[in-house]
Amino acid sequence: MAFDRKFGKHKINAFVGYEQTNSNWKETYAYRRDLLSSQLDQLYTGSDKNQIGTGYASQDGRESFLARMSYDYNSKYLVDVTLRYNGSFNFPKEKRWGMFPSVSLGWRISQEKFFKDNNIKNIVNYLKLRASWGVMGSDDVAQYYFLTRYRVVGRAENYTYFGPNYSLAEALYLSATPNPDITWERQDSKNIGFDAAFLSSKLNISFDAFRYLRKDILAQRNASIPLYTGLSLPYENIGKSLNRGLDFSINYNEYKSKVKYHVGANFTFAKSKIIFEDESPNTPDWQRATGFPIDSWVVFKTKGIYHTQSEVDGSPHLSGAGPGDLWIEDINGDGNITNDDKVRVPYSATPKITFGIPIGIQYKNFSLDMVWAGQAMAKQLILPQMQGSVVSPPTWLYNGRWTKDNPDAPYPRAFNYNDYRNSVFADFWLRDASFLRLKSAMLSYTFSSHYFKKVGISKLKIYIVGFNLFSIDGMRKFGVDPETNNITGIAYPQTRIFKCGLNVEL
Amino acid sequence: MKNILFTVFIITGLLLTSCTKSVLDKAPLDSYTDQNVWNDLSLTQAFANNLYNILPNPEHNWDNTTNRTWALSSACDEAYNKFNNYNASIMNAGEFSHDNIEIFDIWSRTDKYIQDCNIFLSKIEDVPGDASERNRLKGEVTFLRAYAYFKLIRDYGGVPLITKPFDLNSDFTATLCSFADCVNFVCNELDAAAKLLPVNYNTGDANFGRATKAAAMAIKSRVLLYDASPLWNPTNDMGKWQKASYAAKAVIDLNIFQLYQGNYADIFTTMNPELIMVRGINKKNMWSAFEGVEMFLSPIGFHGKASFAPSQNLVDAFGTADGKEITDPTSGYNPQHPYHNRDPRFYADIVYDGRPYGRPGFCQDRYAAGHTNVAEFYEGGLDSPQGWDTWNNSMTRYTLVQTRVFHQQNYLLPIPREEILRTNLKQNPGYN
Known part of the structure; x- marks a missing residue:
């Protein structure tokens, strides 16, 4: 139901809507083999040996009421209000509805009279301030946590057999302890920024500051609830985290001169912080997640590796440690190295800074386009032997490994993935994942169109393009790409691609 | 403008009141509820059936339900576990701690079953x-x-x-x-x-x-x-x-219950009056890369993984046929023919070079290649490091335990068996 009207300088656009989704899944599976003949492919013609008949069903449902209203006064003041009222089957009756409003405001200052009159417009061609606030909800969690559910045991390793022929017994298991209070996870987003253009709109700047507060995050309380309760924990609305940051982009273009070009930069700084996460009361203070970035690393602190037996003897060490093993620091000072000696560091694999630099130059019929991109303030843990003995160790590790003949080696003695003295989460294996990379570069030549007009071709361009041509980073020397995002170091490698081509437009 | 906003809300309000309950009132179709399970004795029994997983299971199951009595054989001097499947090497090295206990820690798994038992009761x-x-x-x-x-x-x-x-x-x-x-x-x-x-x-x-x-x-x-x-x-x-x-x-x-008086090997493979309680499992899982104990123990020429092998200590612990230790000079033990004249249990428990293993029908590819079901641990034999699968080859080379898989049985009461063995020995001198 929509409403769209304009009177004088007022423009109003509004609509209300209702949305409902229902899904029903039903599956029946029947199988027989050894058909009597290929002439008739019907189930009943098959042998009943090894026949299978089974089925499965699931259902869900969601509802949403939506109202939106936007108001525009003389293209100067812009207001946009949205209300969403969502219901989900996935929450208990009293908790299933959530109200999710959002408001955004805009002010085109460059449309104001004082701006136009005072010649400011010649310098600042365009200026708009904007701000927004909104709440979003998520019901994205496994189904029916609010119910006690007993499911049929389907894993062969948990089958039970009774009777003279060991017949398989039907068995049920409790899938999770119910959480009758489960409800929407919410994100409160606030944003304030401006768009501006200068120098006859050649220079464009856009700036945003954002603050996303996630609350009632659906997570399991598996750290604070003791294991001896035997509870299979459901998701509960317990987490809270904050993500704040800045977005900034600047672009300059010159299309009127002989050498046409555009150059820009975009930059994002984002910092996450855990406000509440379920943690065990036994977790030492130096490992607590609260106040640290999401997914920050918890690692042993090391002083490199032990080079001599006296270094080993003179410090707390893991039992069996010797020269060539990681020198792990005893943080809690109890004289033993245990998991309690790990510390949380304020870095995660998610970069705090990401940036991109698009550049384009055009001279006569030639043009060159490049995209540079990069990140900074990220650390990735790479355990170089995590692939196990099936894969040979990287050369730097092999050549740099500690041996009796190479006592000053930078890296530990030969070890395997399950070596709990060396293949462990330690700052020794944390790598700076910053990089600057030439993502793509394209050189092209466009033929003057008058050559081809007769044959119906409006544009003809030949080009050569390369992807991932060049990068500056700190991880390549370990044989790992800085965009690798797992601790094994195994990732589909960034491919370097060269292409040349012909572009024809009719 | 106020009027319009007002209308918007009126409409929304109308829609809200027109109840569409059925859309959100959904029930899972893949599970039973509390009301179902505790009002129907057959479902109650099904819930109890799963709790039988508390009992030991002889399957391997990638560590999940392992009966540790055989996994632990490699933590003591009975056996060597080539792939260190259970990380028992940390016990061998005396470096066991609560940070590396891993699969040997049954705390959480067992407590989950106790919670289920408490719900049931x-x-x-x-x-x-x-x-x-x-x-x-x-x-x-x-x-x-x-x-x-x-x-x-x-x-x-x-x-x-x-x-x-x-x-x-x-x-x-x-x-x-x-x-x-x-x-x-x-x-x-x-x-x-x-x-x-x-x-x-x-x-x-x-x-x-x-x-x-x-x-x-x-x-x-x-x-x-x-x-x-x-x-x-x-x-x-x-x-x-x-x-x-x-x-x-x-x-x-x-x-x-009585002590079983028949053939030694049959104690483990037949229903006999020694059994106080048994746990049934599916035999087909024994020969599987994921669940199977037999596959973990069998020599490579039989397409096993040869992951567990007996130590020489264990092999030497079997005496000679007359019941003497092999170190006893009067035992007649001949180191040149170590597999001759041994305790009958040796021939049932240990797969050694020259011993037939498995039914011919199960290893026809060996026959097709000009061999037999006789284990070949000698240099270059099918089951040696130069054999069919050099990756899985047996470390011990000459001997390999065929640990008798307790297909269906778990003994709950320790019964001294020396007596029966002596009788057996007398009854079956040529026992093989």
Whole structure:
């Protein structure tokens, strides 16, 4: 139901809507083999040996009421209000509805009279301030946590057999302890920024500051609830985290001169912080997640590796440690190295800074386009032997490994993935994942169109393009790409691609 | 503008009141609810069936349900586990700690089953249906919970004894009980279970494989035996031994079980009167890369993984045919022919170079390649490091345990078997 009207300088656009989704899944599976003949492919013609008949069903449902209203006064003041009222089957009756409003405001200052009159417009061609606030909800969690559910045991390793022929017994298991209070996870987003253009709109700047507060995050309380309760924990609305940051982009273009070009930069700084996460009361203070970035690393602190037996003897060490093993620091000072000696560091694999630099130059019929991109303030843990003995160790590790003949080696003695003295989460294996990379570069030549007009071709361009041509980073020397995002170091490698081509437009 | 906003809300309000309840009132179609399970004795029994996973399982299952009695063989000097499947090497090296206990830690898994038992026992009284059926199930779950606590105290000593189910709003504190209290608790629970359970099932009974009074009594004797052992009885209190022996005698006095007098190997592969309780499993899982123990133990020329192999110590522990140690000069042991004239159990338990292994029908590819089902651990043989699968080859090369897989059986009562063996020896001199 929509409403769209304009009177004088007022423009109003509004609509209300209702949305409902229902899904029903039903599956029946029947199988027989050894058909009597290929002439008739019907189930009943098959042998009943090894026949299978089974089925499965699931259902869900969601509802949403939506109202939106936007108001525009003389293209100067812009207001946009949205209300969403969502219901989900996935929450208990009293908790299933959530109200999710959002408001955004805009002010085109460059449309104001004082701006136009005072010649400011010649310098600042365009200026708009904007701000927004909104709440979003998520019901994205496994189904029916609010119910006690007993499911049929389907894993062969948990089958039970009774009777003279060991017949398989039907068995049920409790899938999770119910959480009758489960409800929407919410994100409160606030944003304030401006768009501006200068120098006859050649220079464009856009700036945003954002603050996303996630609350009632659906997570399991598996750290604070003791294991001896035997509870299979459901998701509960317990987490809270904050993500704040800045977005900034600047672009300059010159299309009127002989050498046409555009150059820009975009930059994002984002910092996450855990406000509440379920943690065990036994977790030492130096490992607590609260106040640290999401997914920050918890690692042993090391002083490199032990080079001599006296270094080993003179410090707390893991039992069996010797020269060539990681020198792990005893943080809690109890004289033993245990998991309690790990510390949380304020870095995660998610970069705090990401940036991109698009550049384009055009001279006569030639043009060159490049995209540079990069990140900074990220650390990735790479355990170089995590692939196990099936894969040979990287050369730097092999050549740099500690041996009796190479006592000053930078890296530990030969070890395997399950070596709990060396293949462990330690700052020794944390790598700076910053990089600057030439993502793509394209050189092209466009033929003057008058050559081809007769044959119906409006544009003809030949080009050569390369992807991932060049990068500056700190991880390549370990044989790992800085965009690798797992601790094994195994990732589909960034491919370097060269292409040349012909572009024809009719 | 106000008017318009007002209209918007009126419309929304109208829509809200036009109830569309059915869209959101959904129930899972892949599971039963509390109302279902605790109002239908057949579902109640299905819930109890899963709790039988508390009992040891001889499958491998990538560590998930492993019966550690065979996994631990590599943690002592009985066997060598080439792929270090259970990380038992940390025990061999004396470096076991709570940071690297991993698969040997049964705490969480066992406590989950105890919580399920507690849920069951808190509900069973109110389930409608046949009272005798209900009592049997109650007895079974009481037995299984006691067995779960037996497993815990065997590994951890005293543990918190929890008999009420937890929910999300429970007080999660619990007190640690002493080992003595735990032993008392387990014994009392087993007594209670024994009162509710039938003495025994014959092999043709549909309930064969379920907990019985005899099994409860046998476990009780074992718990008391552990309690009397030096670890928990440093002063060698004879009273504890007496209790253990009375409990064992009570099982014998049931007059149901006897020592098996037949062929040694058949003890492990047939239903025989030694069996107090069995846990059934699917034989086909034994030969599987994921579940199978047989595949883990078999030589590579038979497409096994040869992951576990006996130590020479274990091989040497088998005496000669006349019952003497091989170190005894009068035994007639000949190091040049180490597999001749040995204890009959040797020939049933150890796969050595020259011993047939498996039925010919199962290894036809060996015959097709001009070999037989005779194990070839010699240099260049099919089962040697130069054999069919050099990656999985056997480390020990000349000998390999065919650890008798307890296909269907788990012994609950330790019975001295020396006597039978001596008889066997006499009856079957050419036993192979």
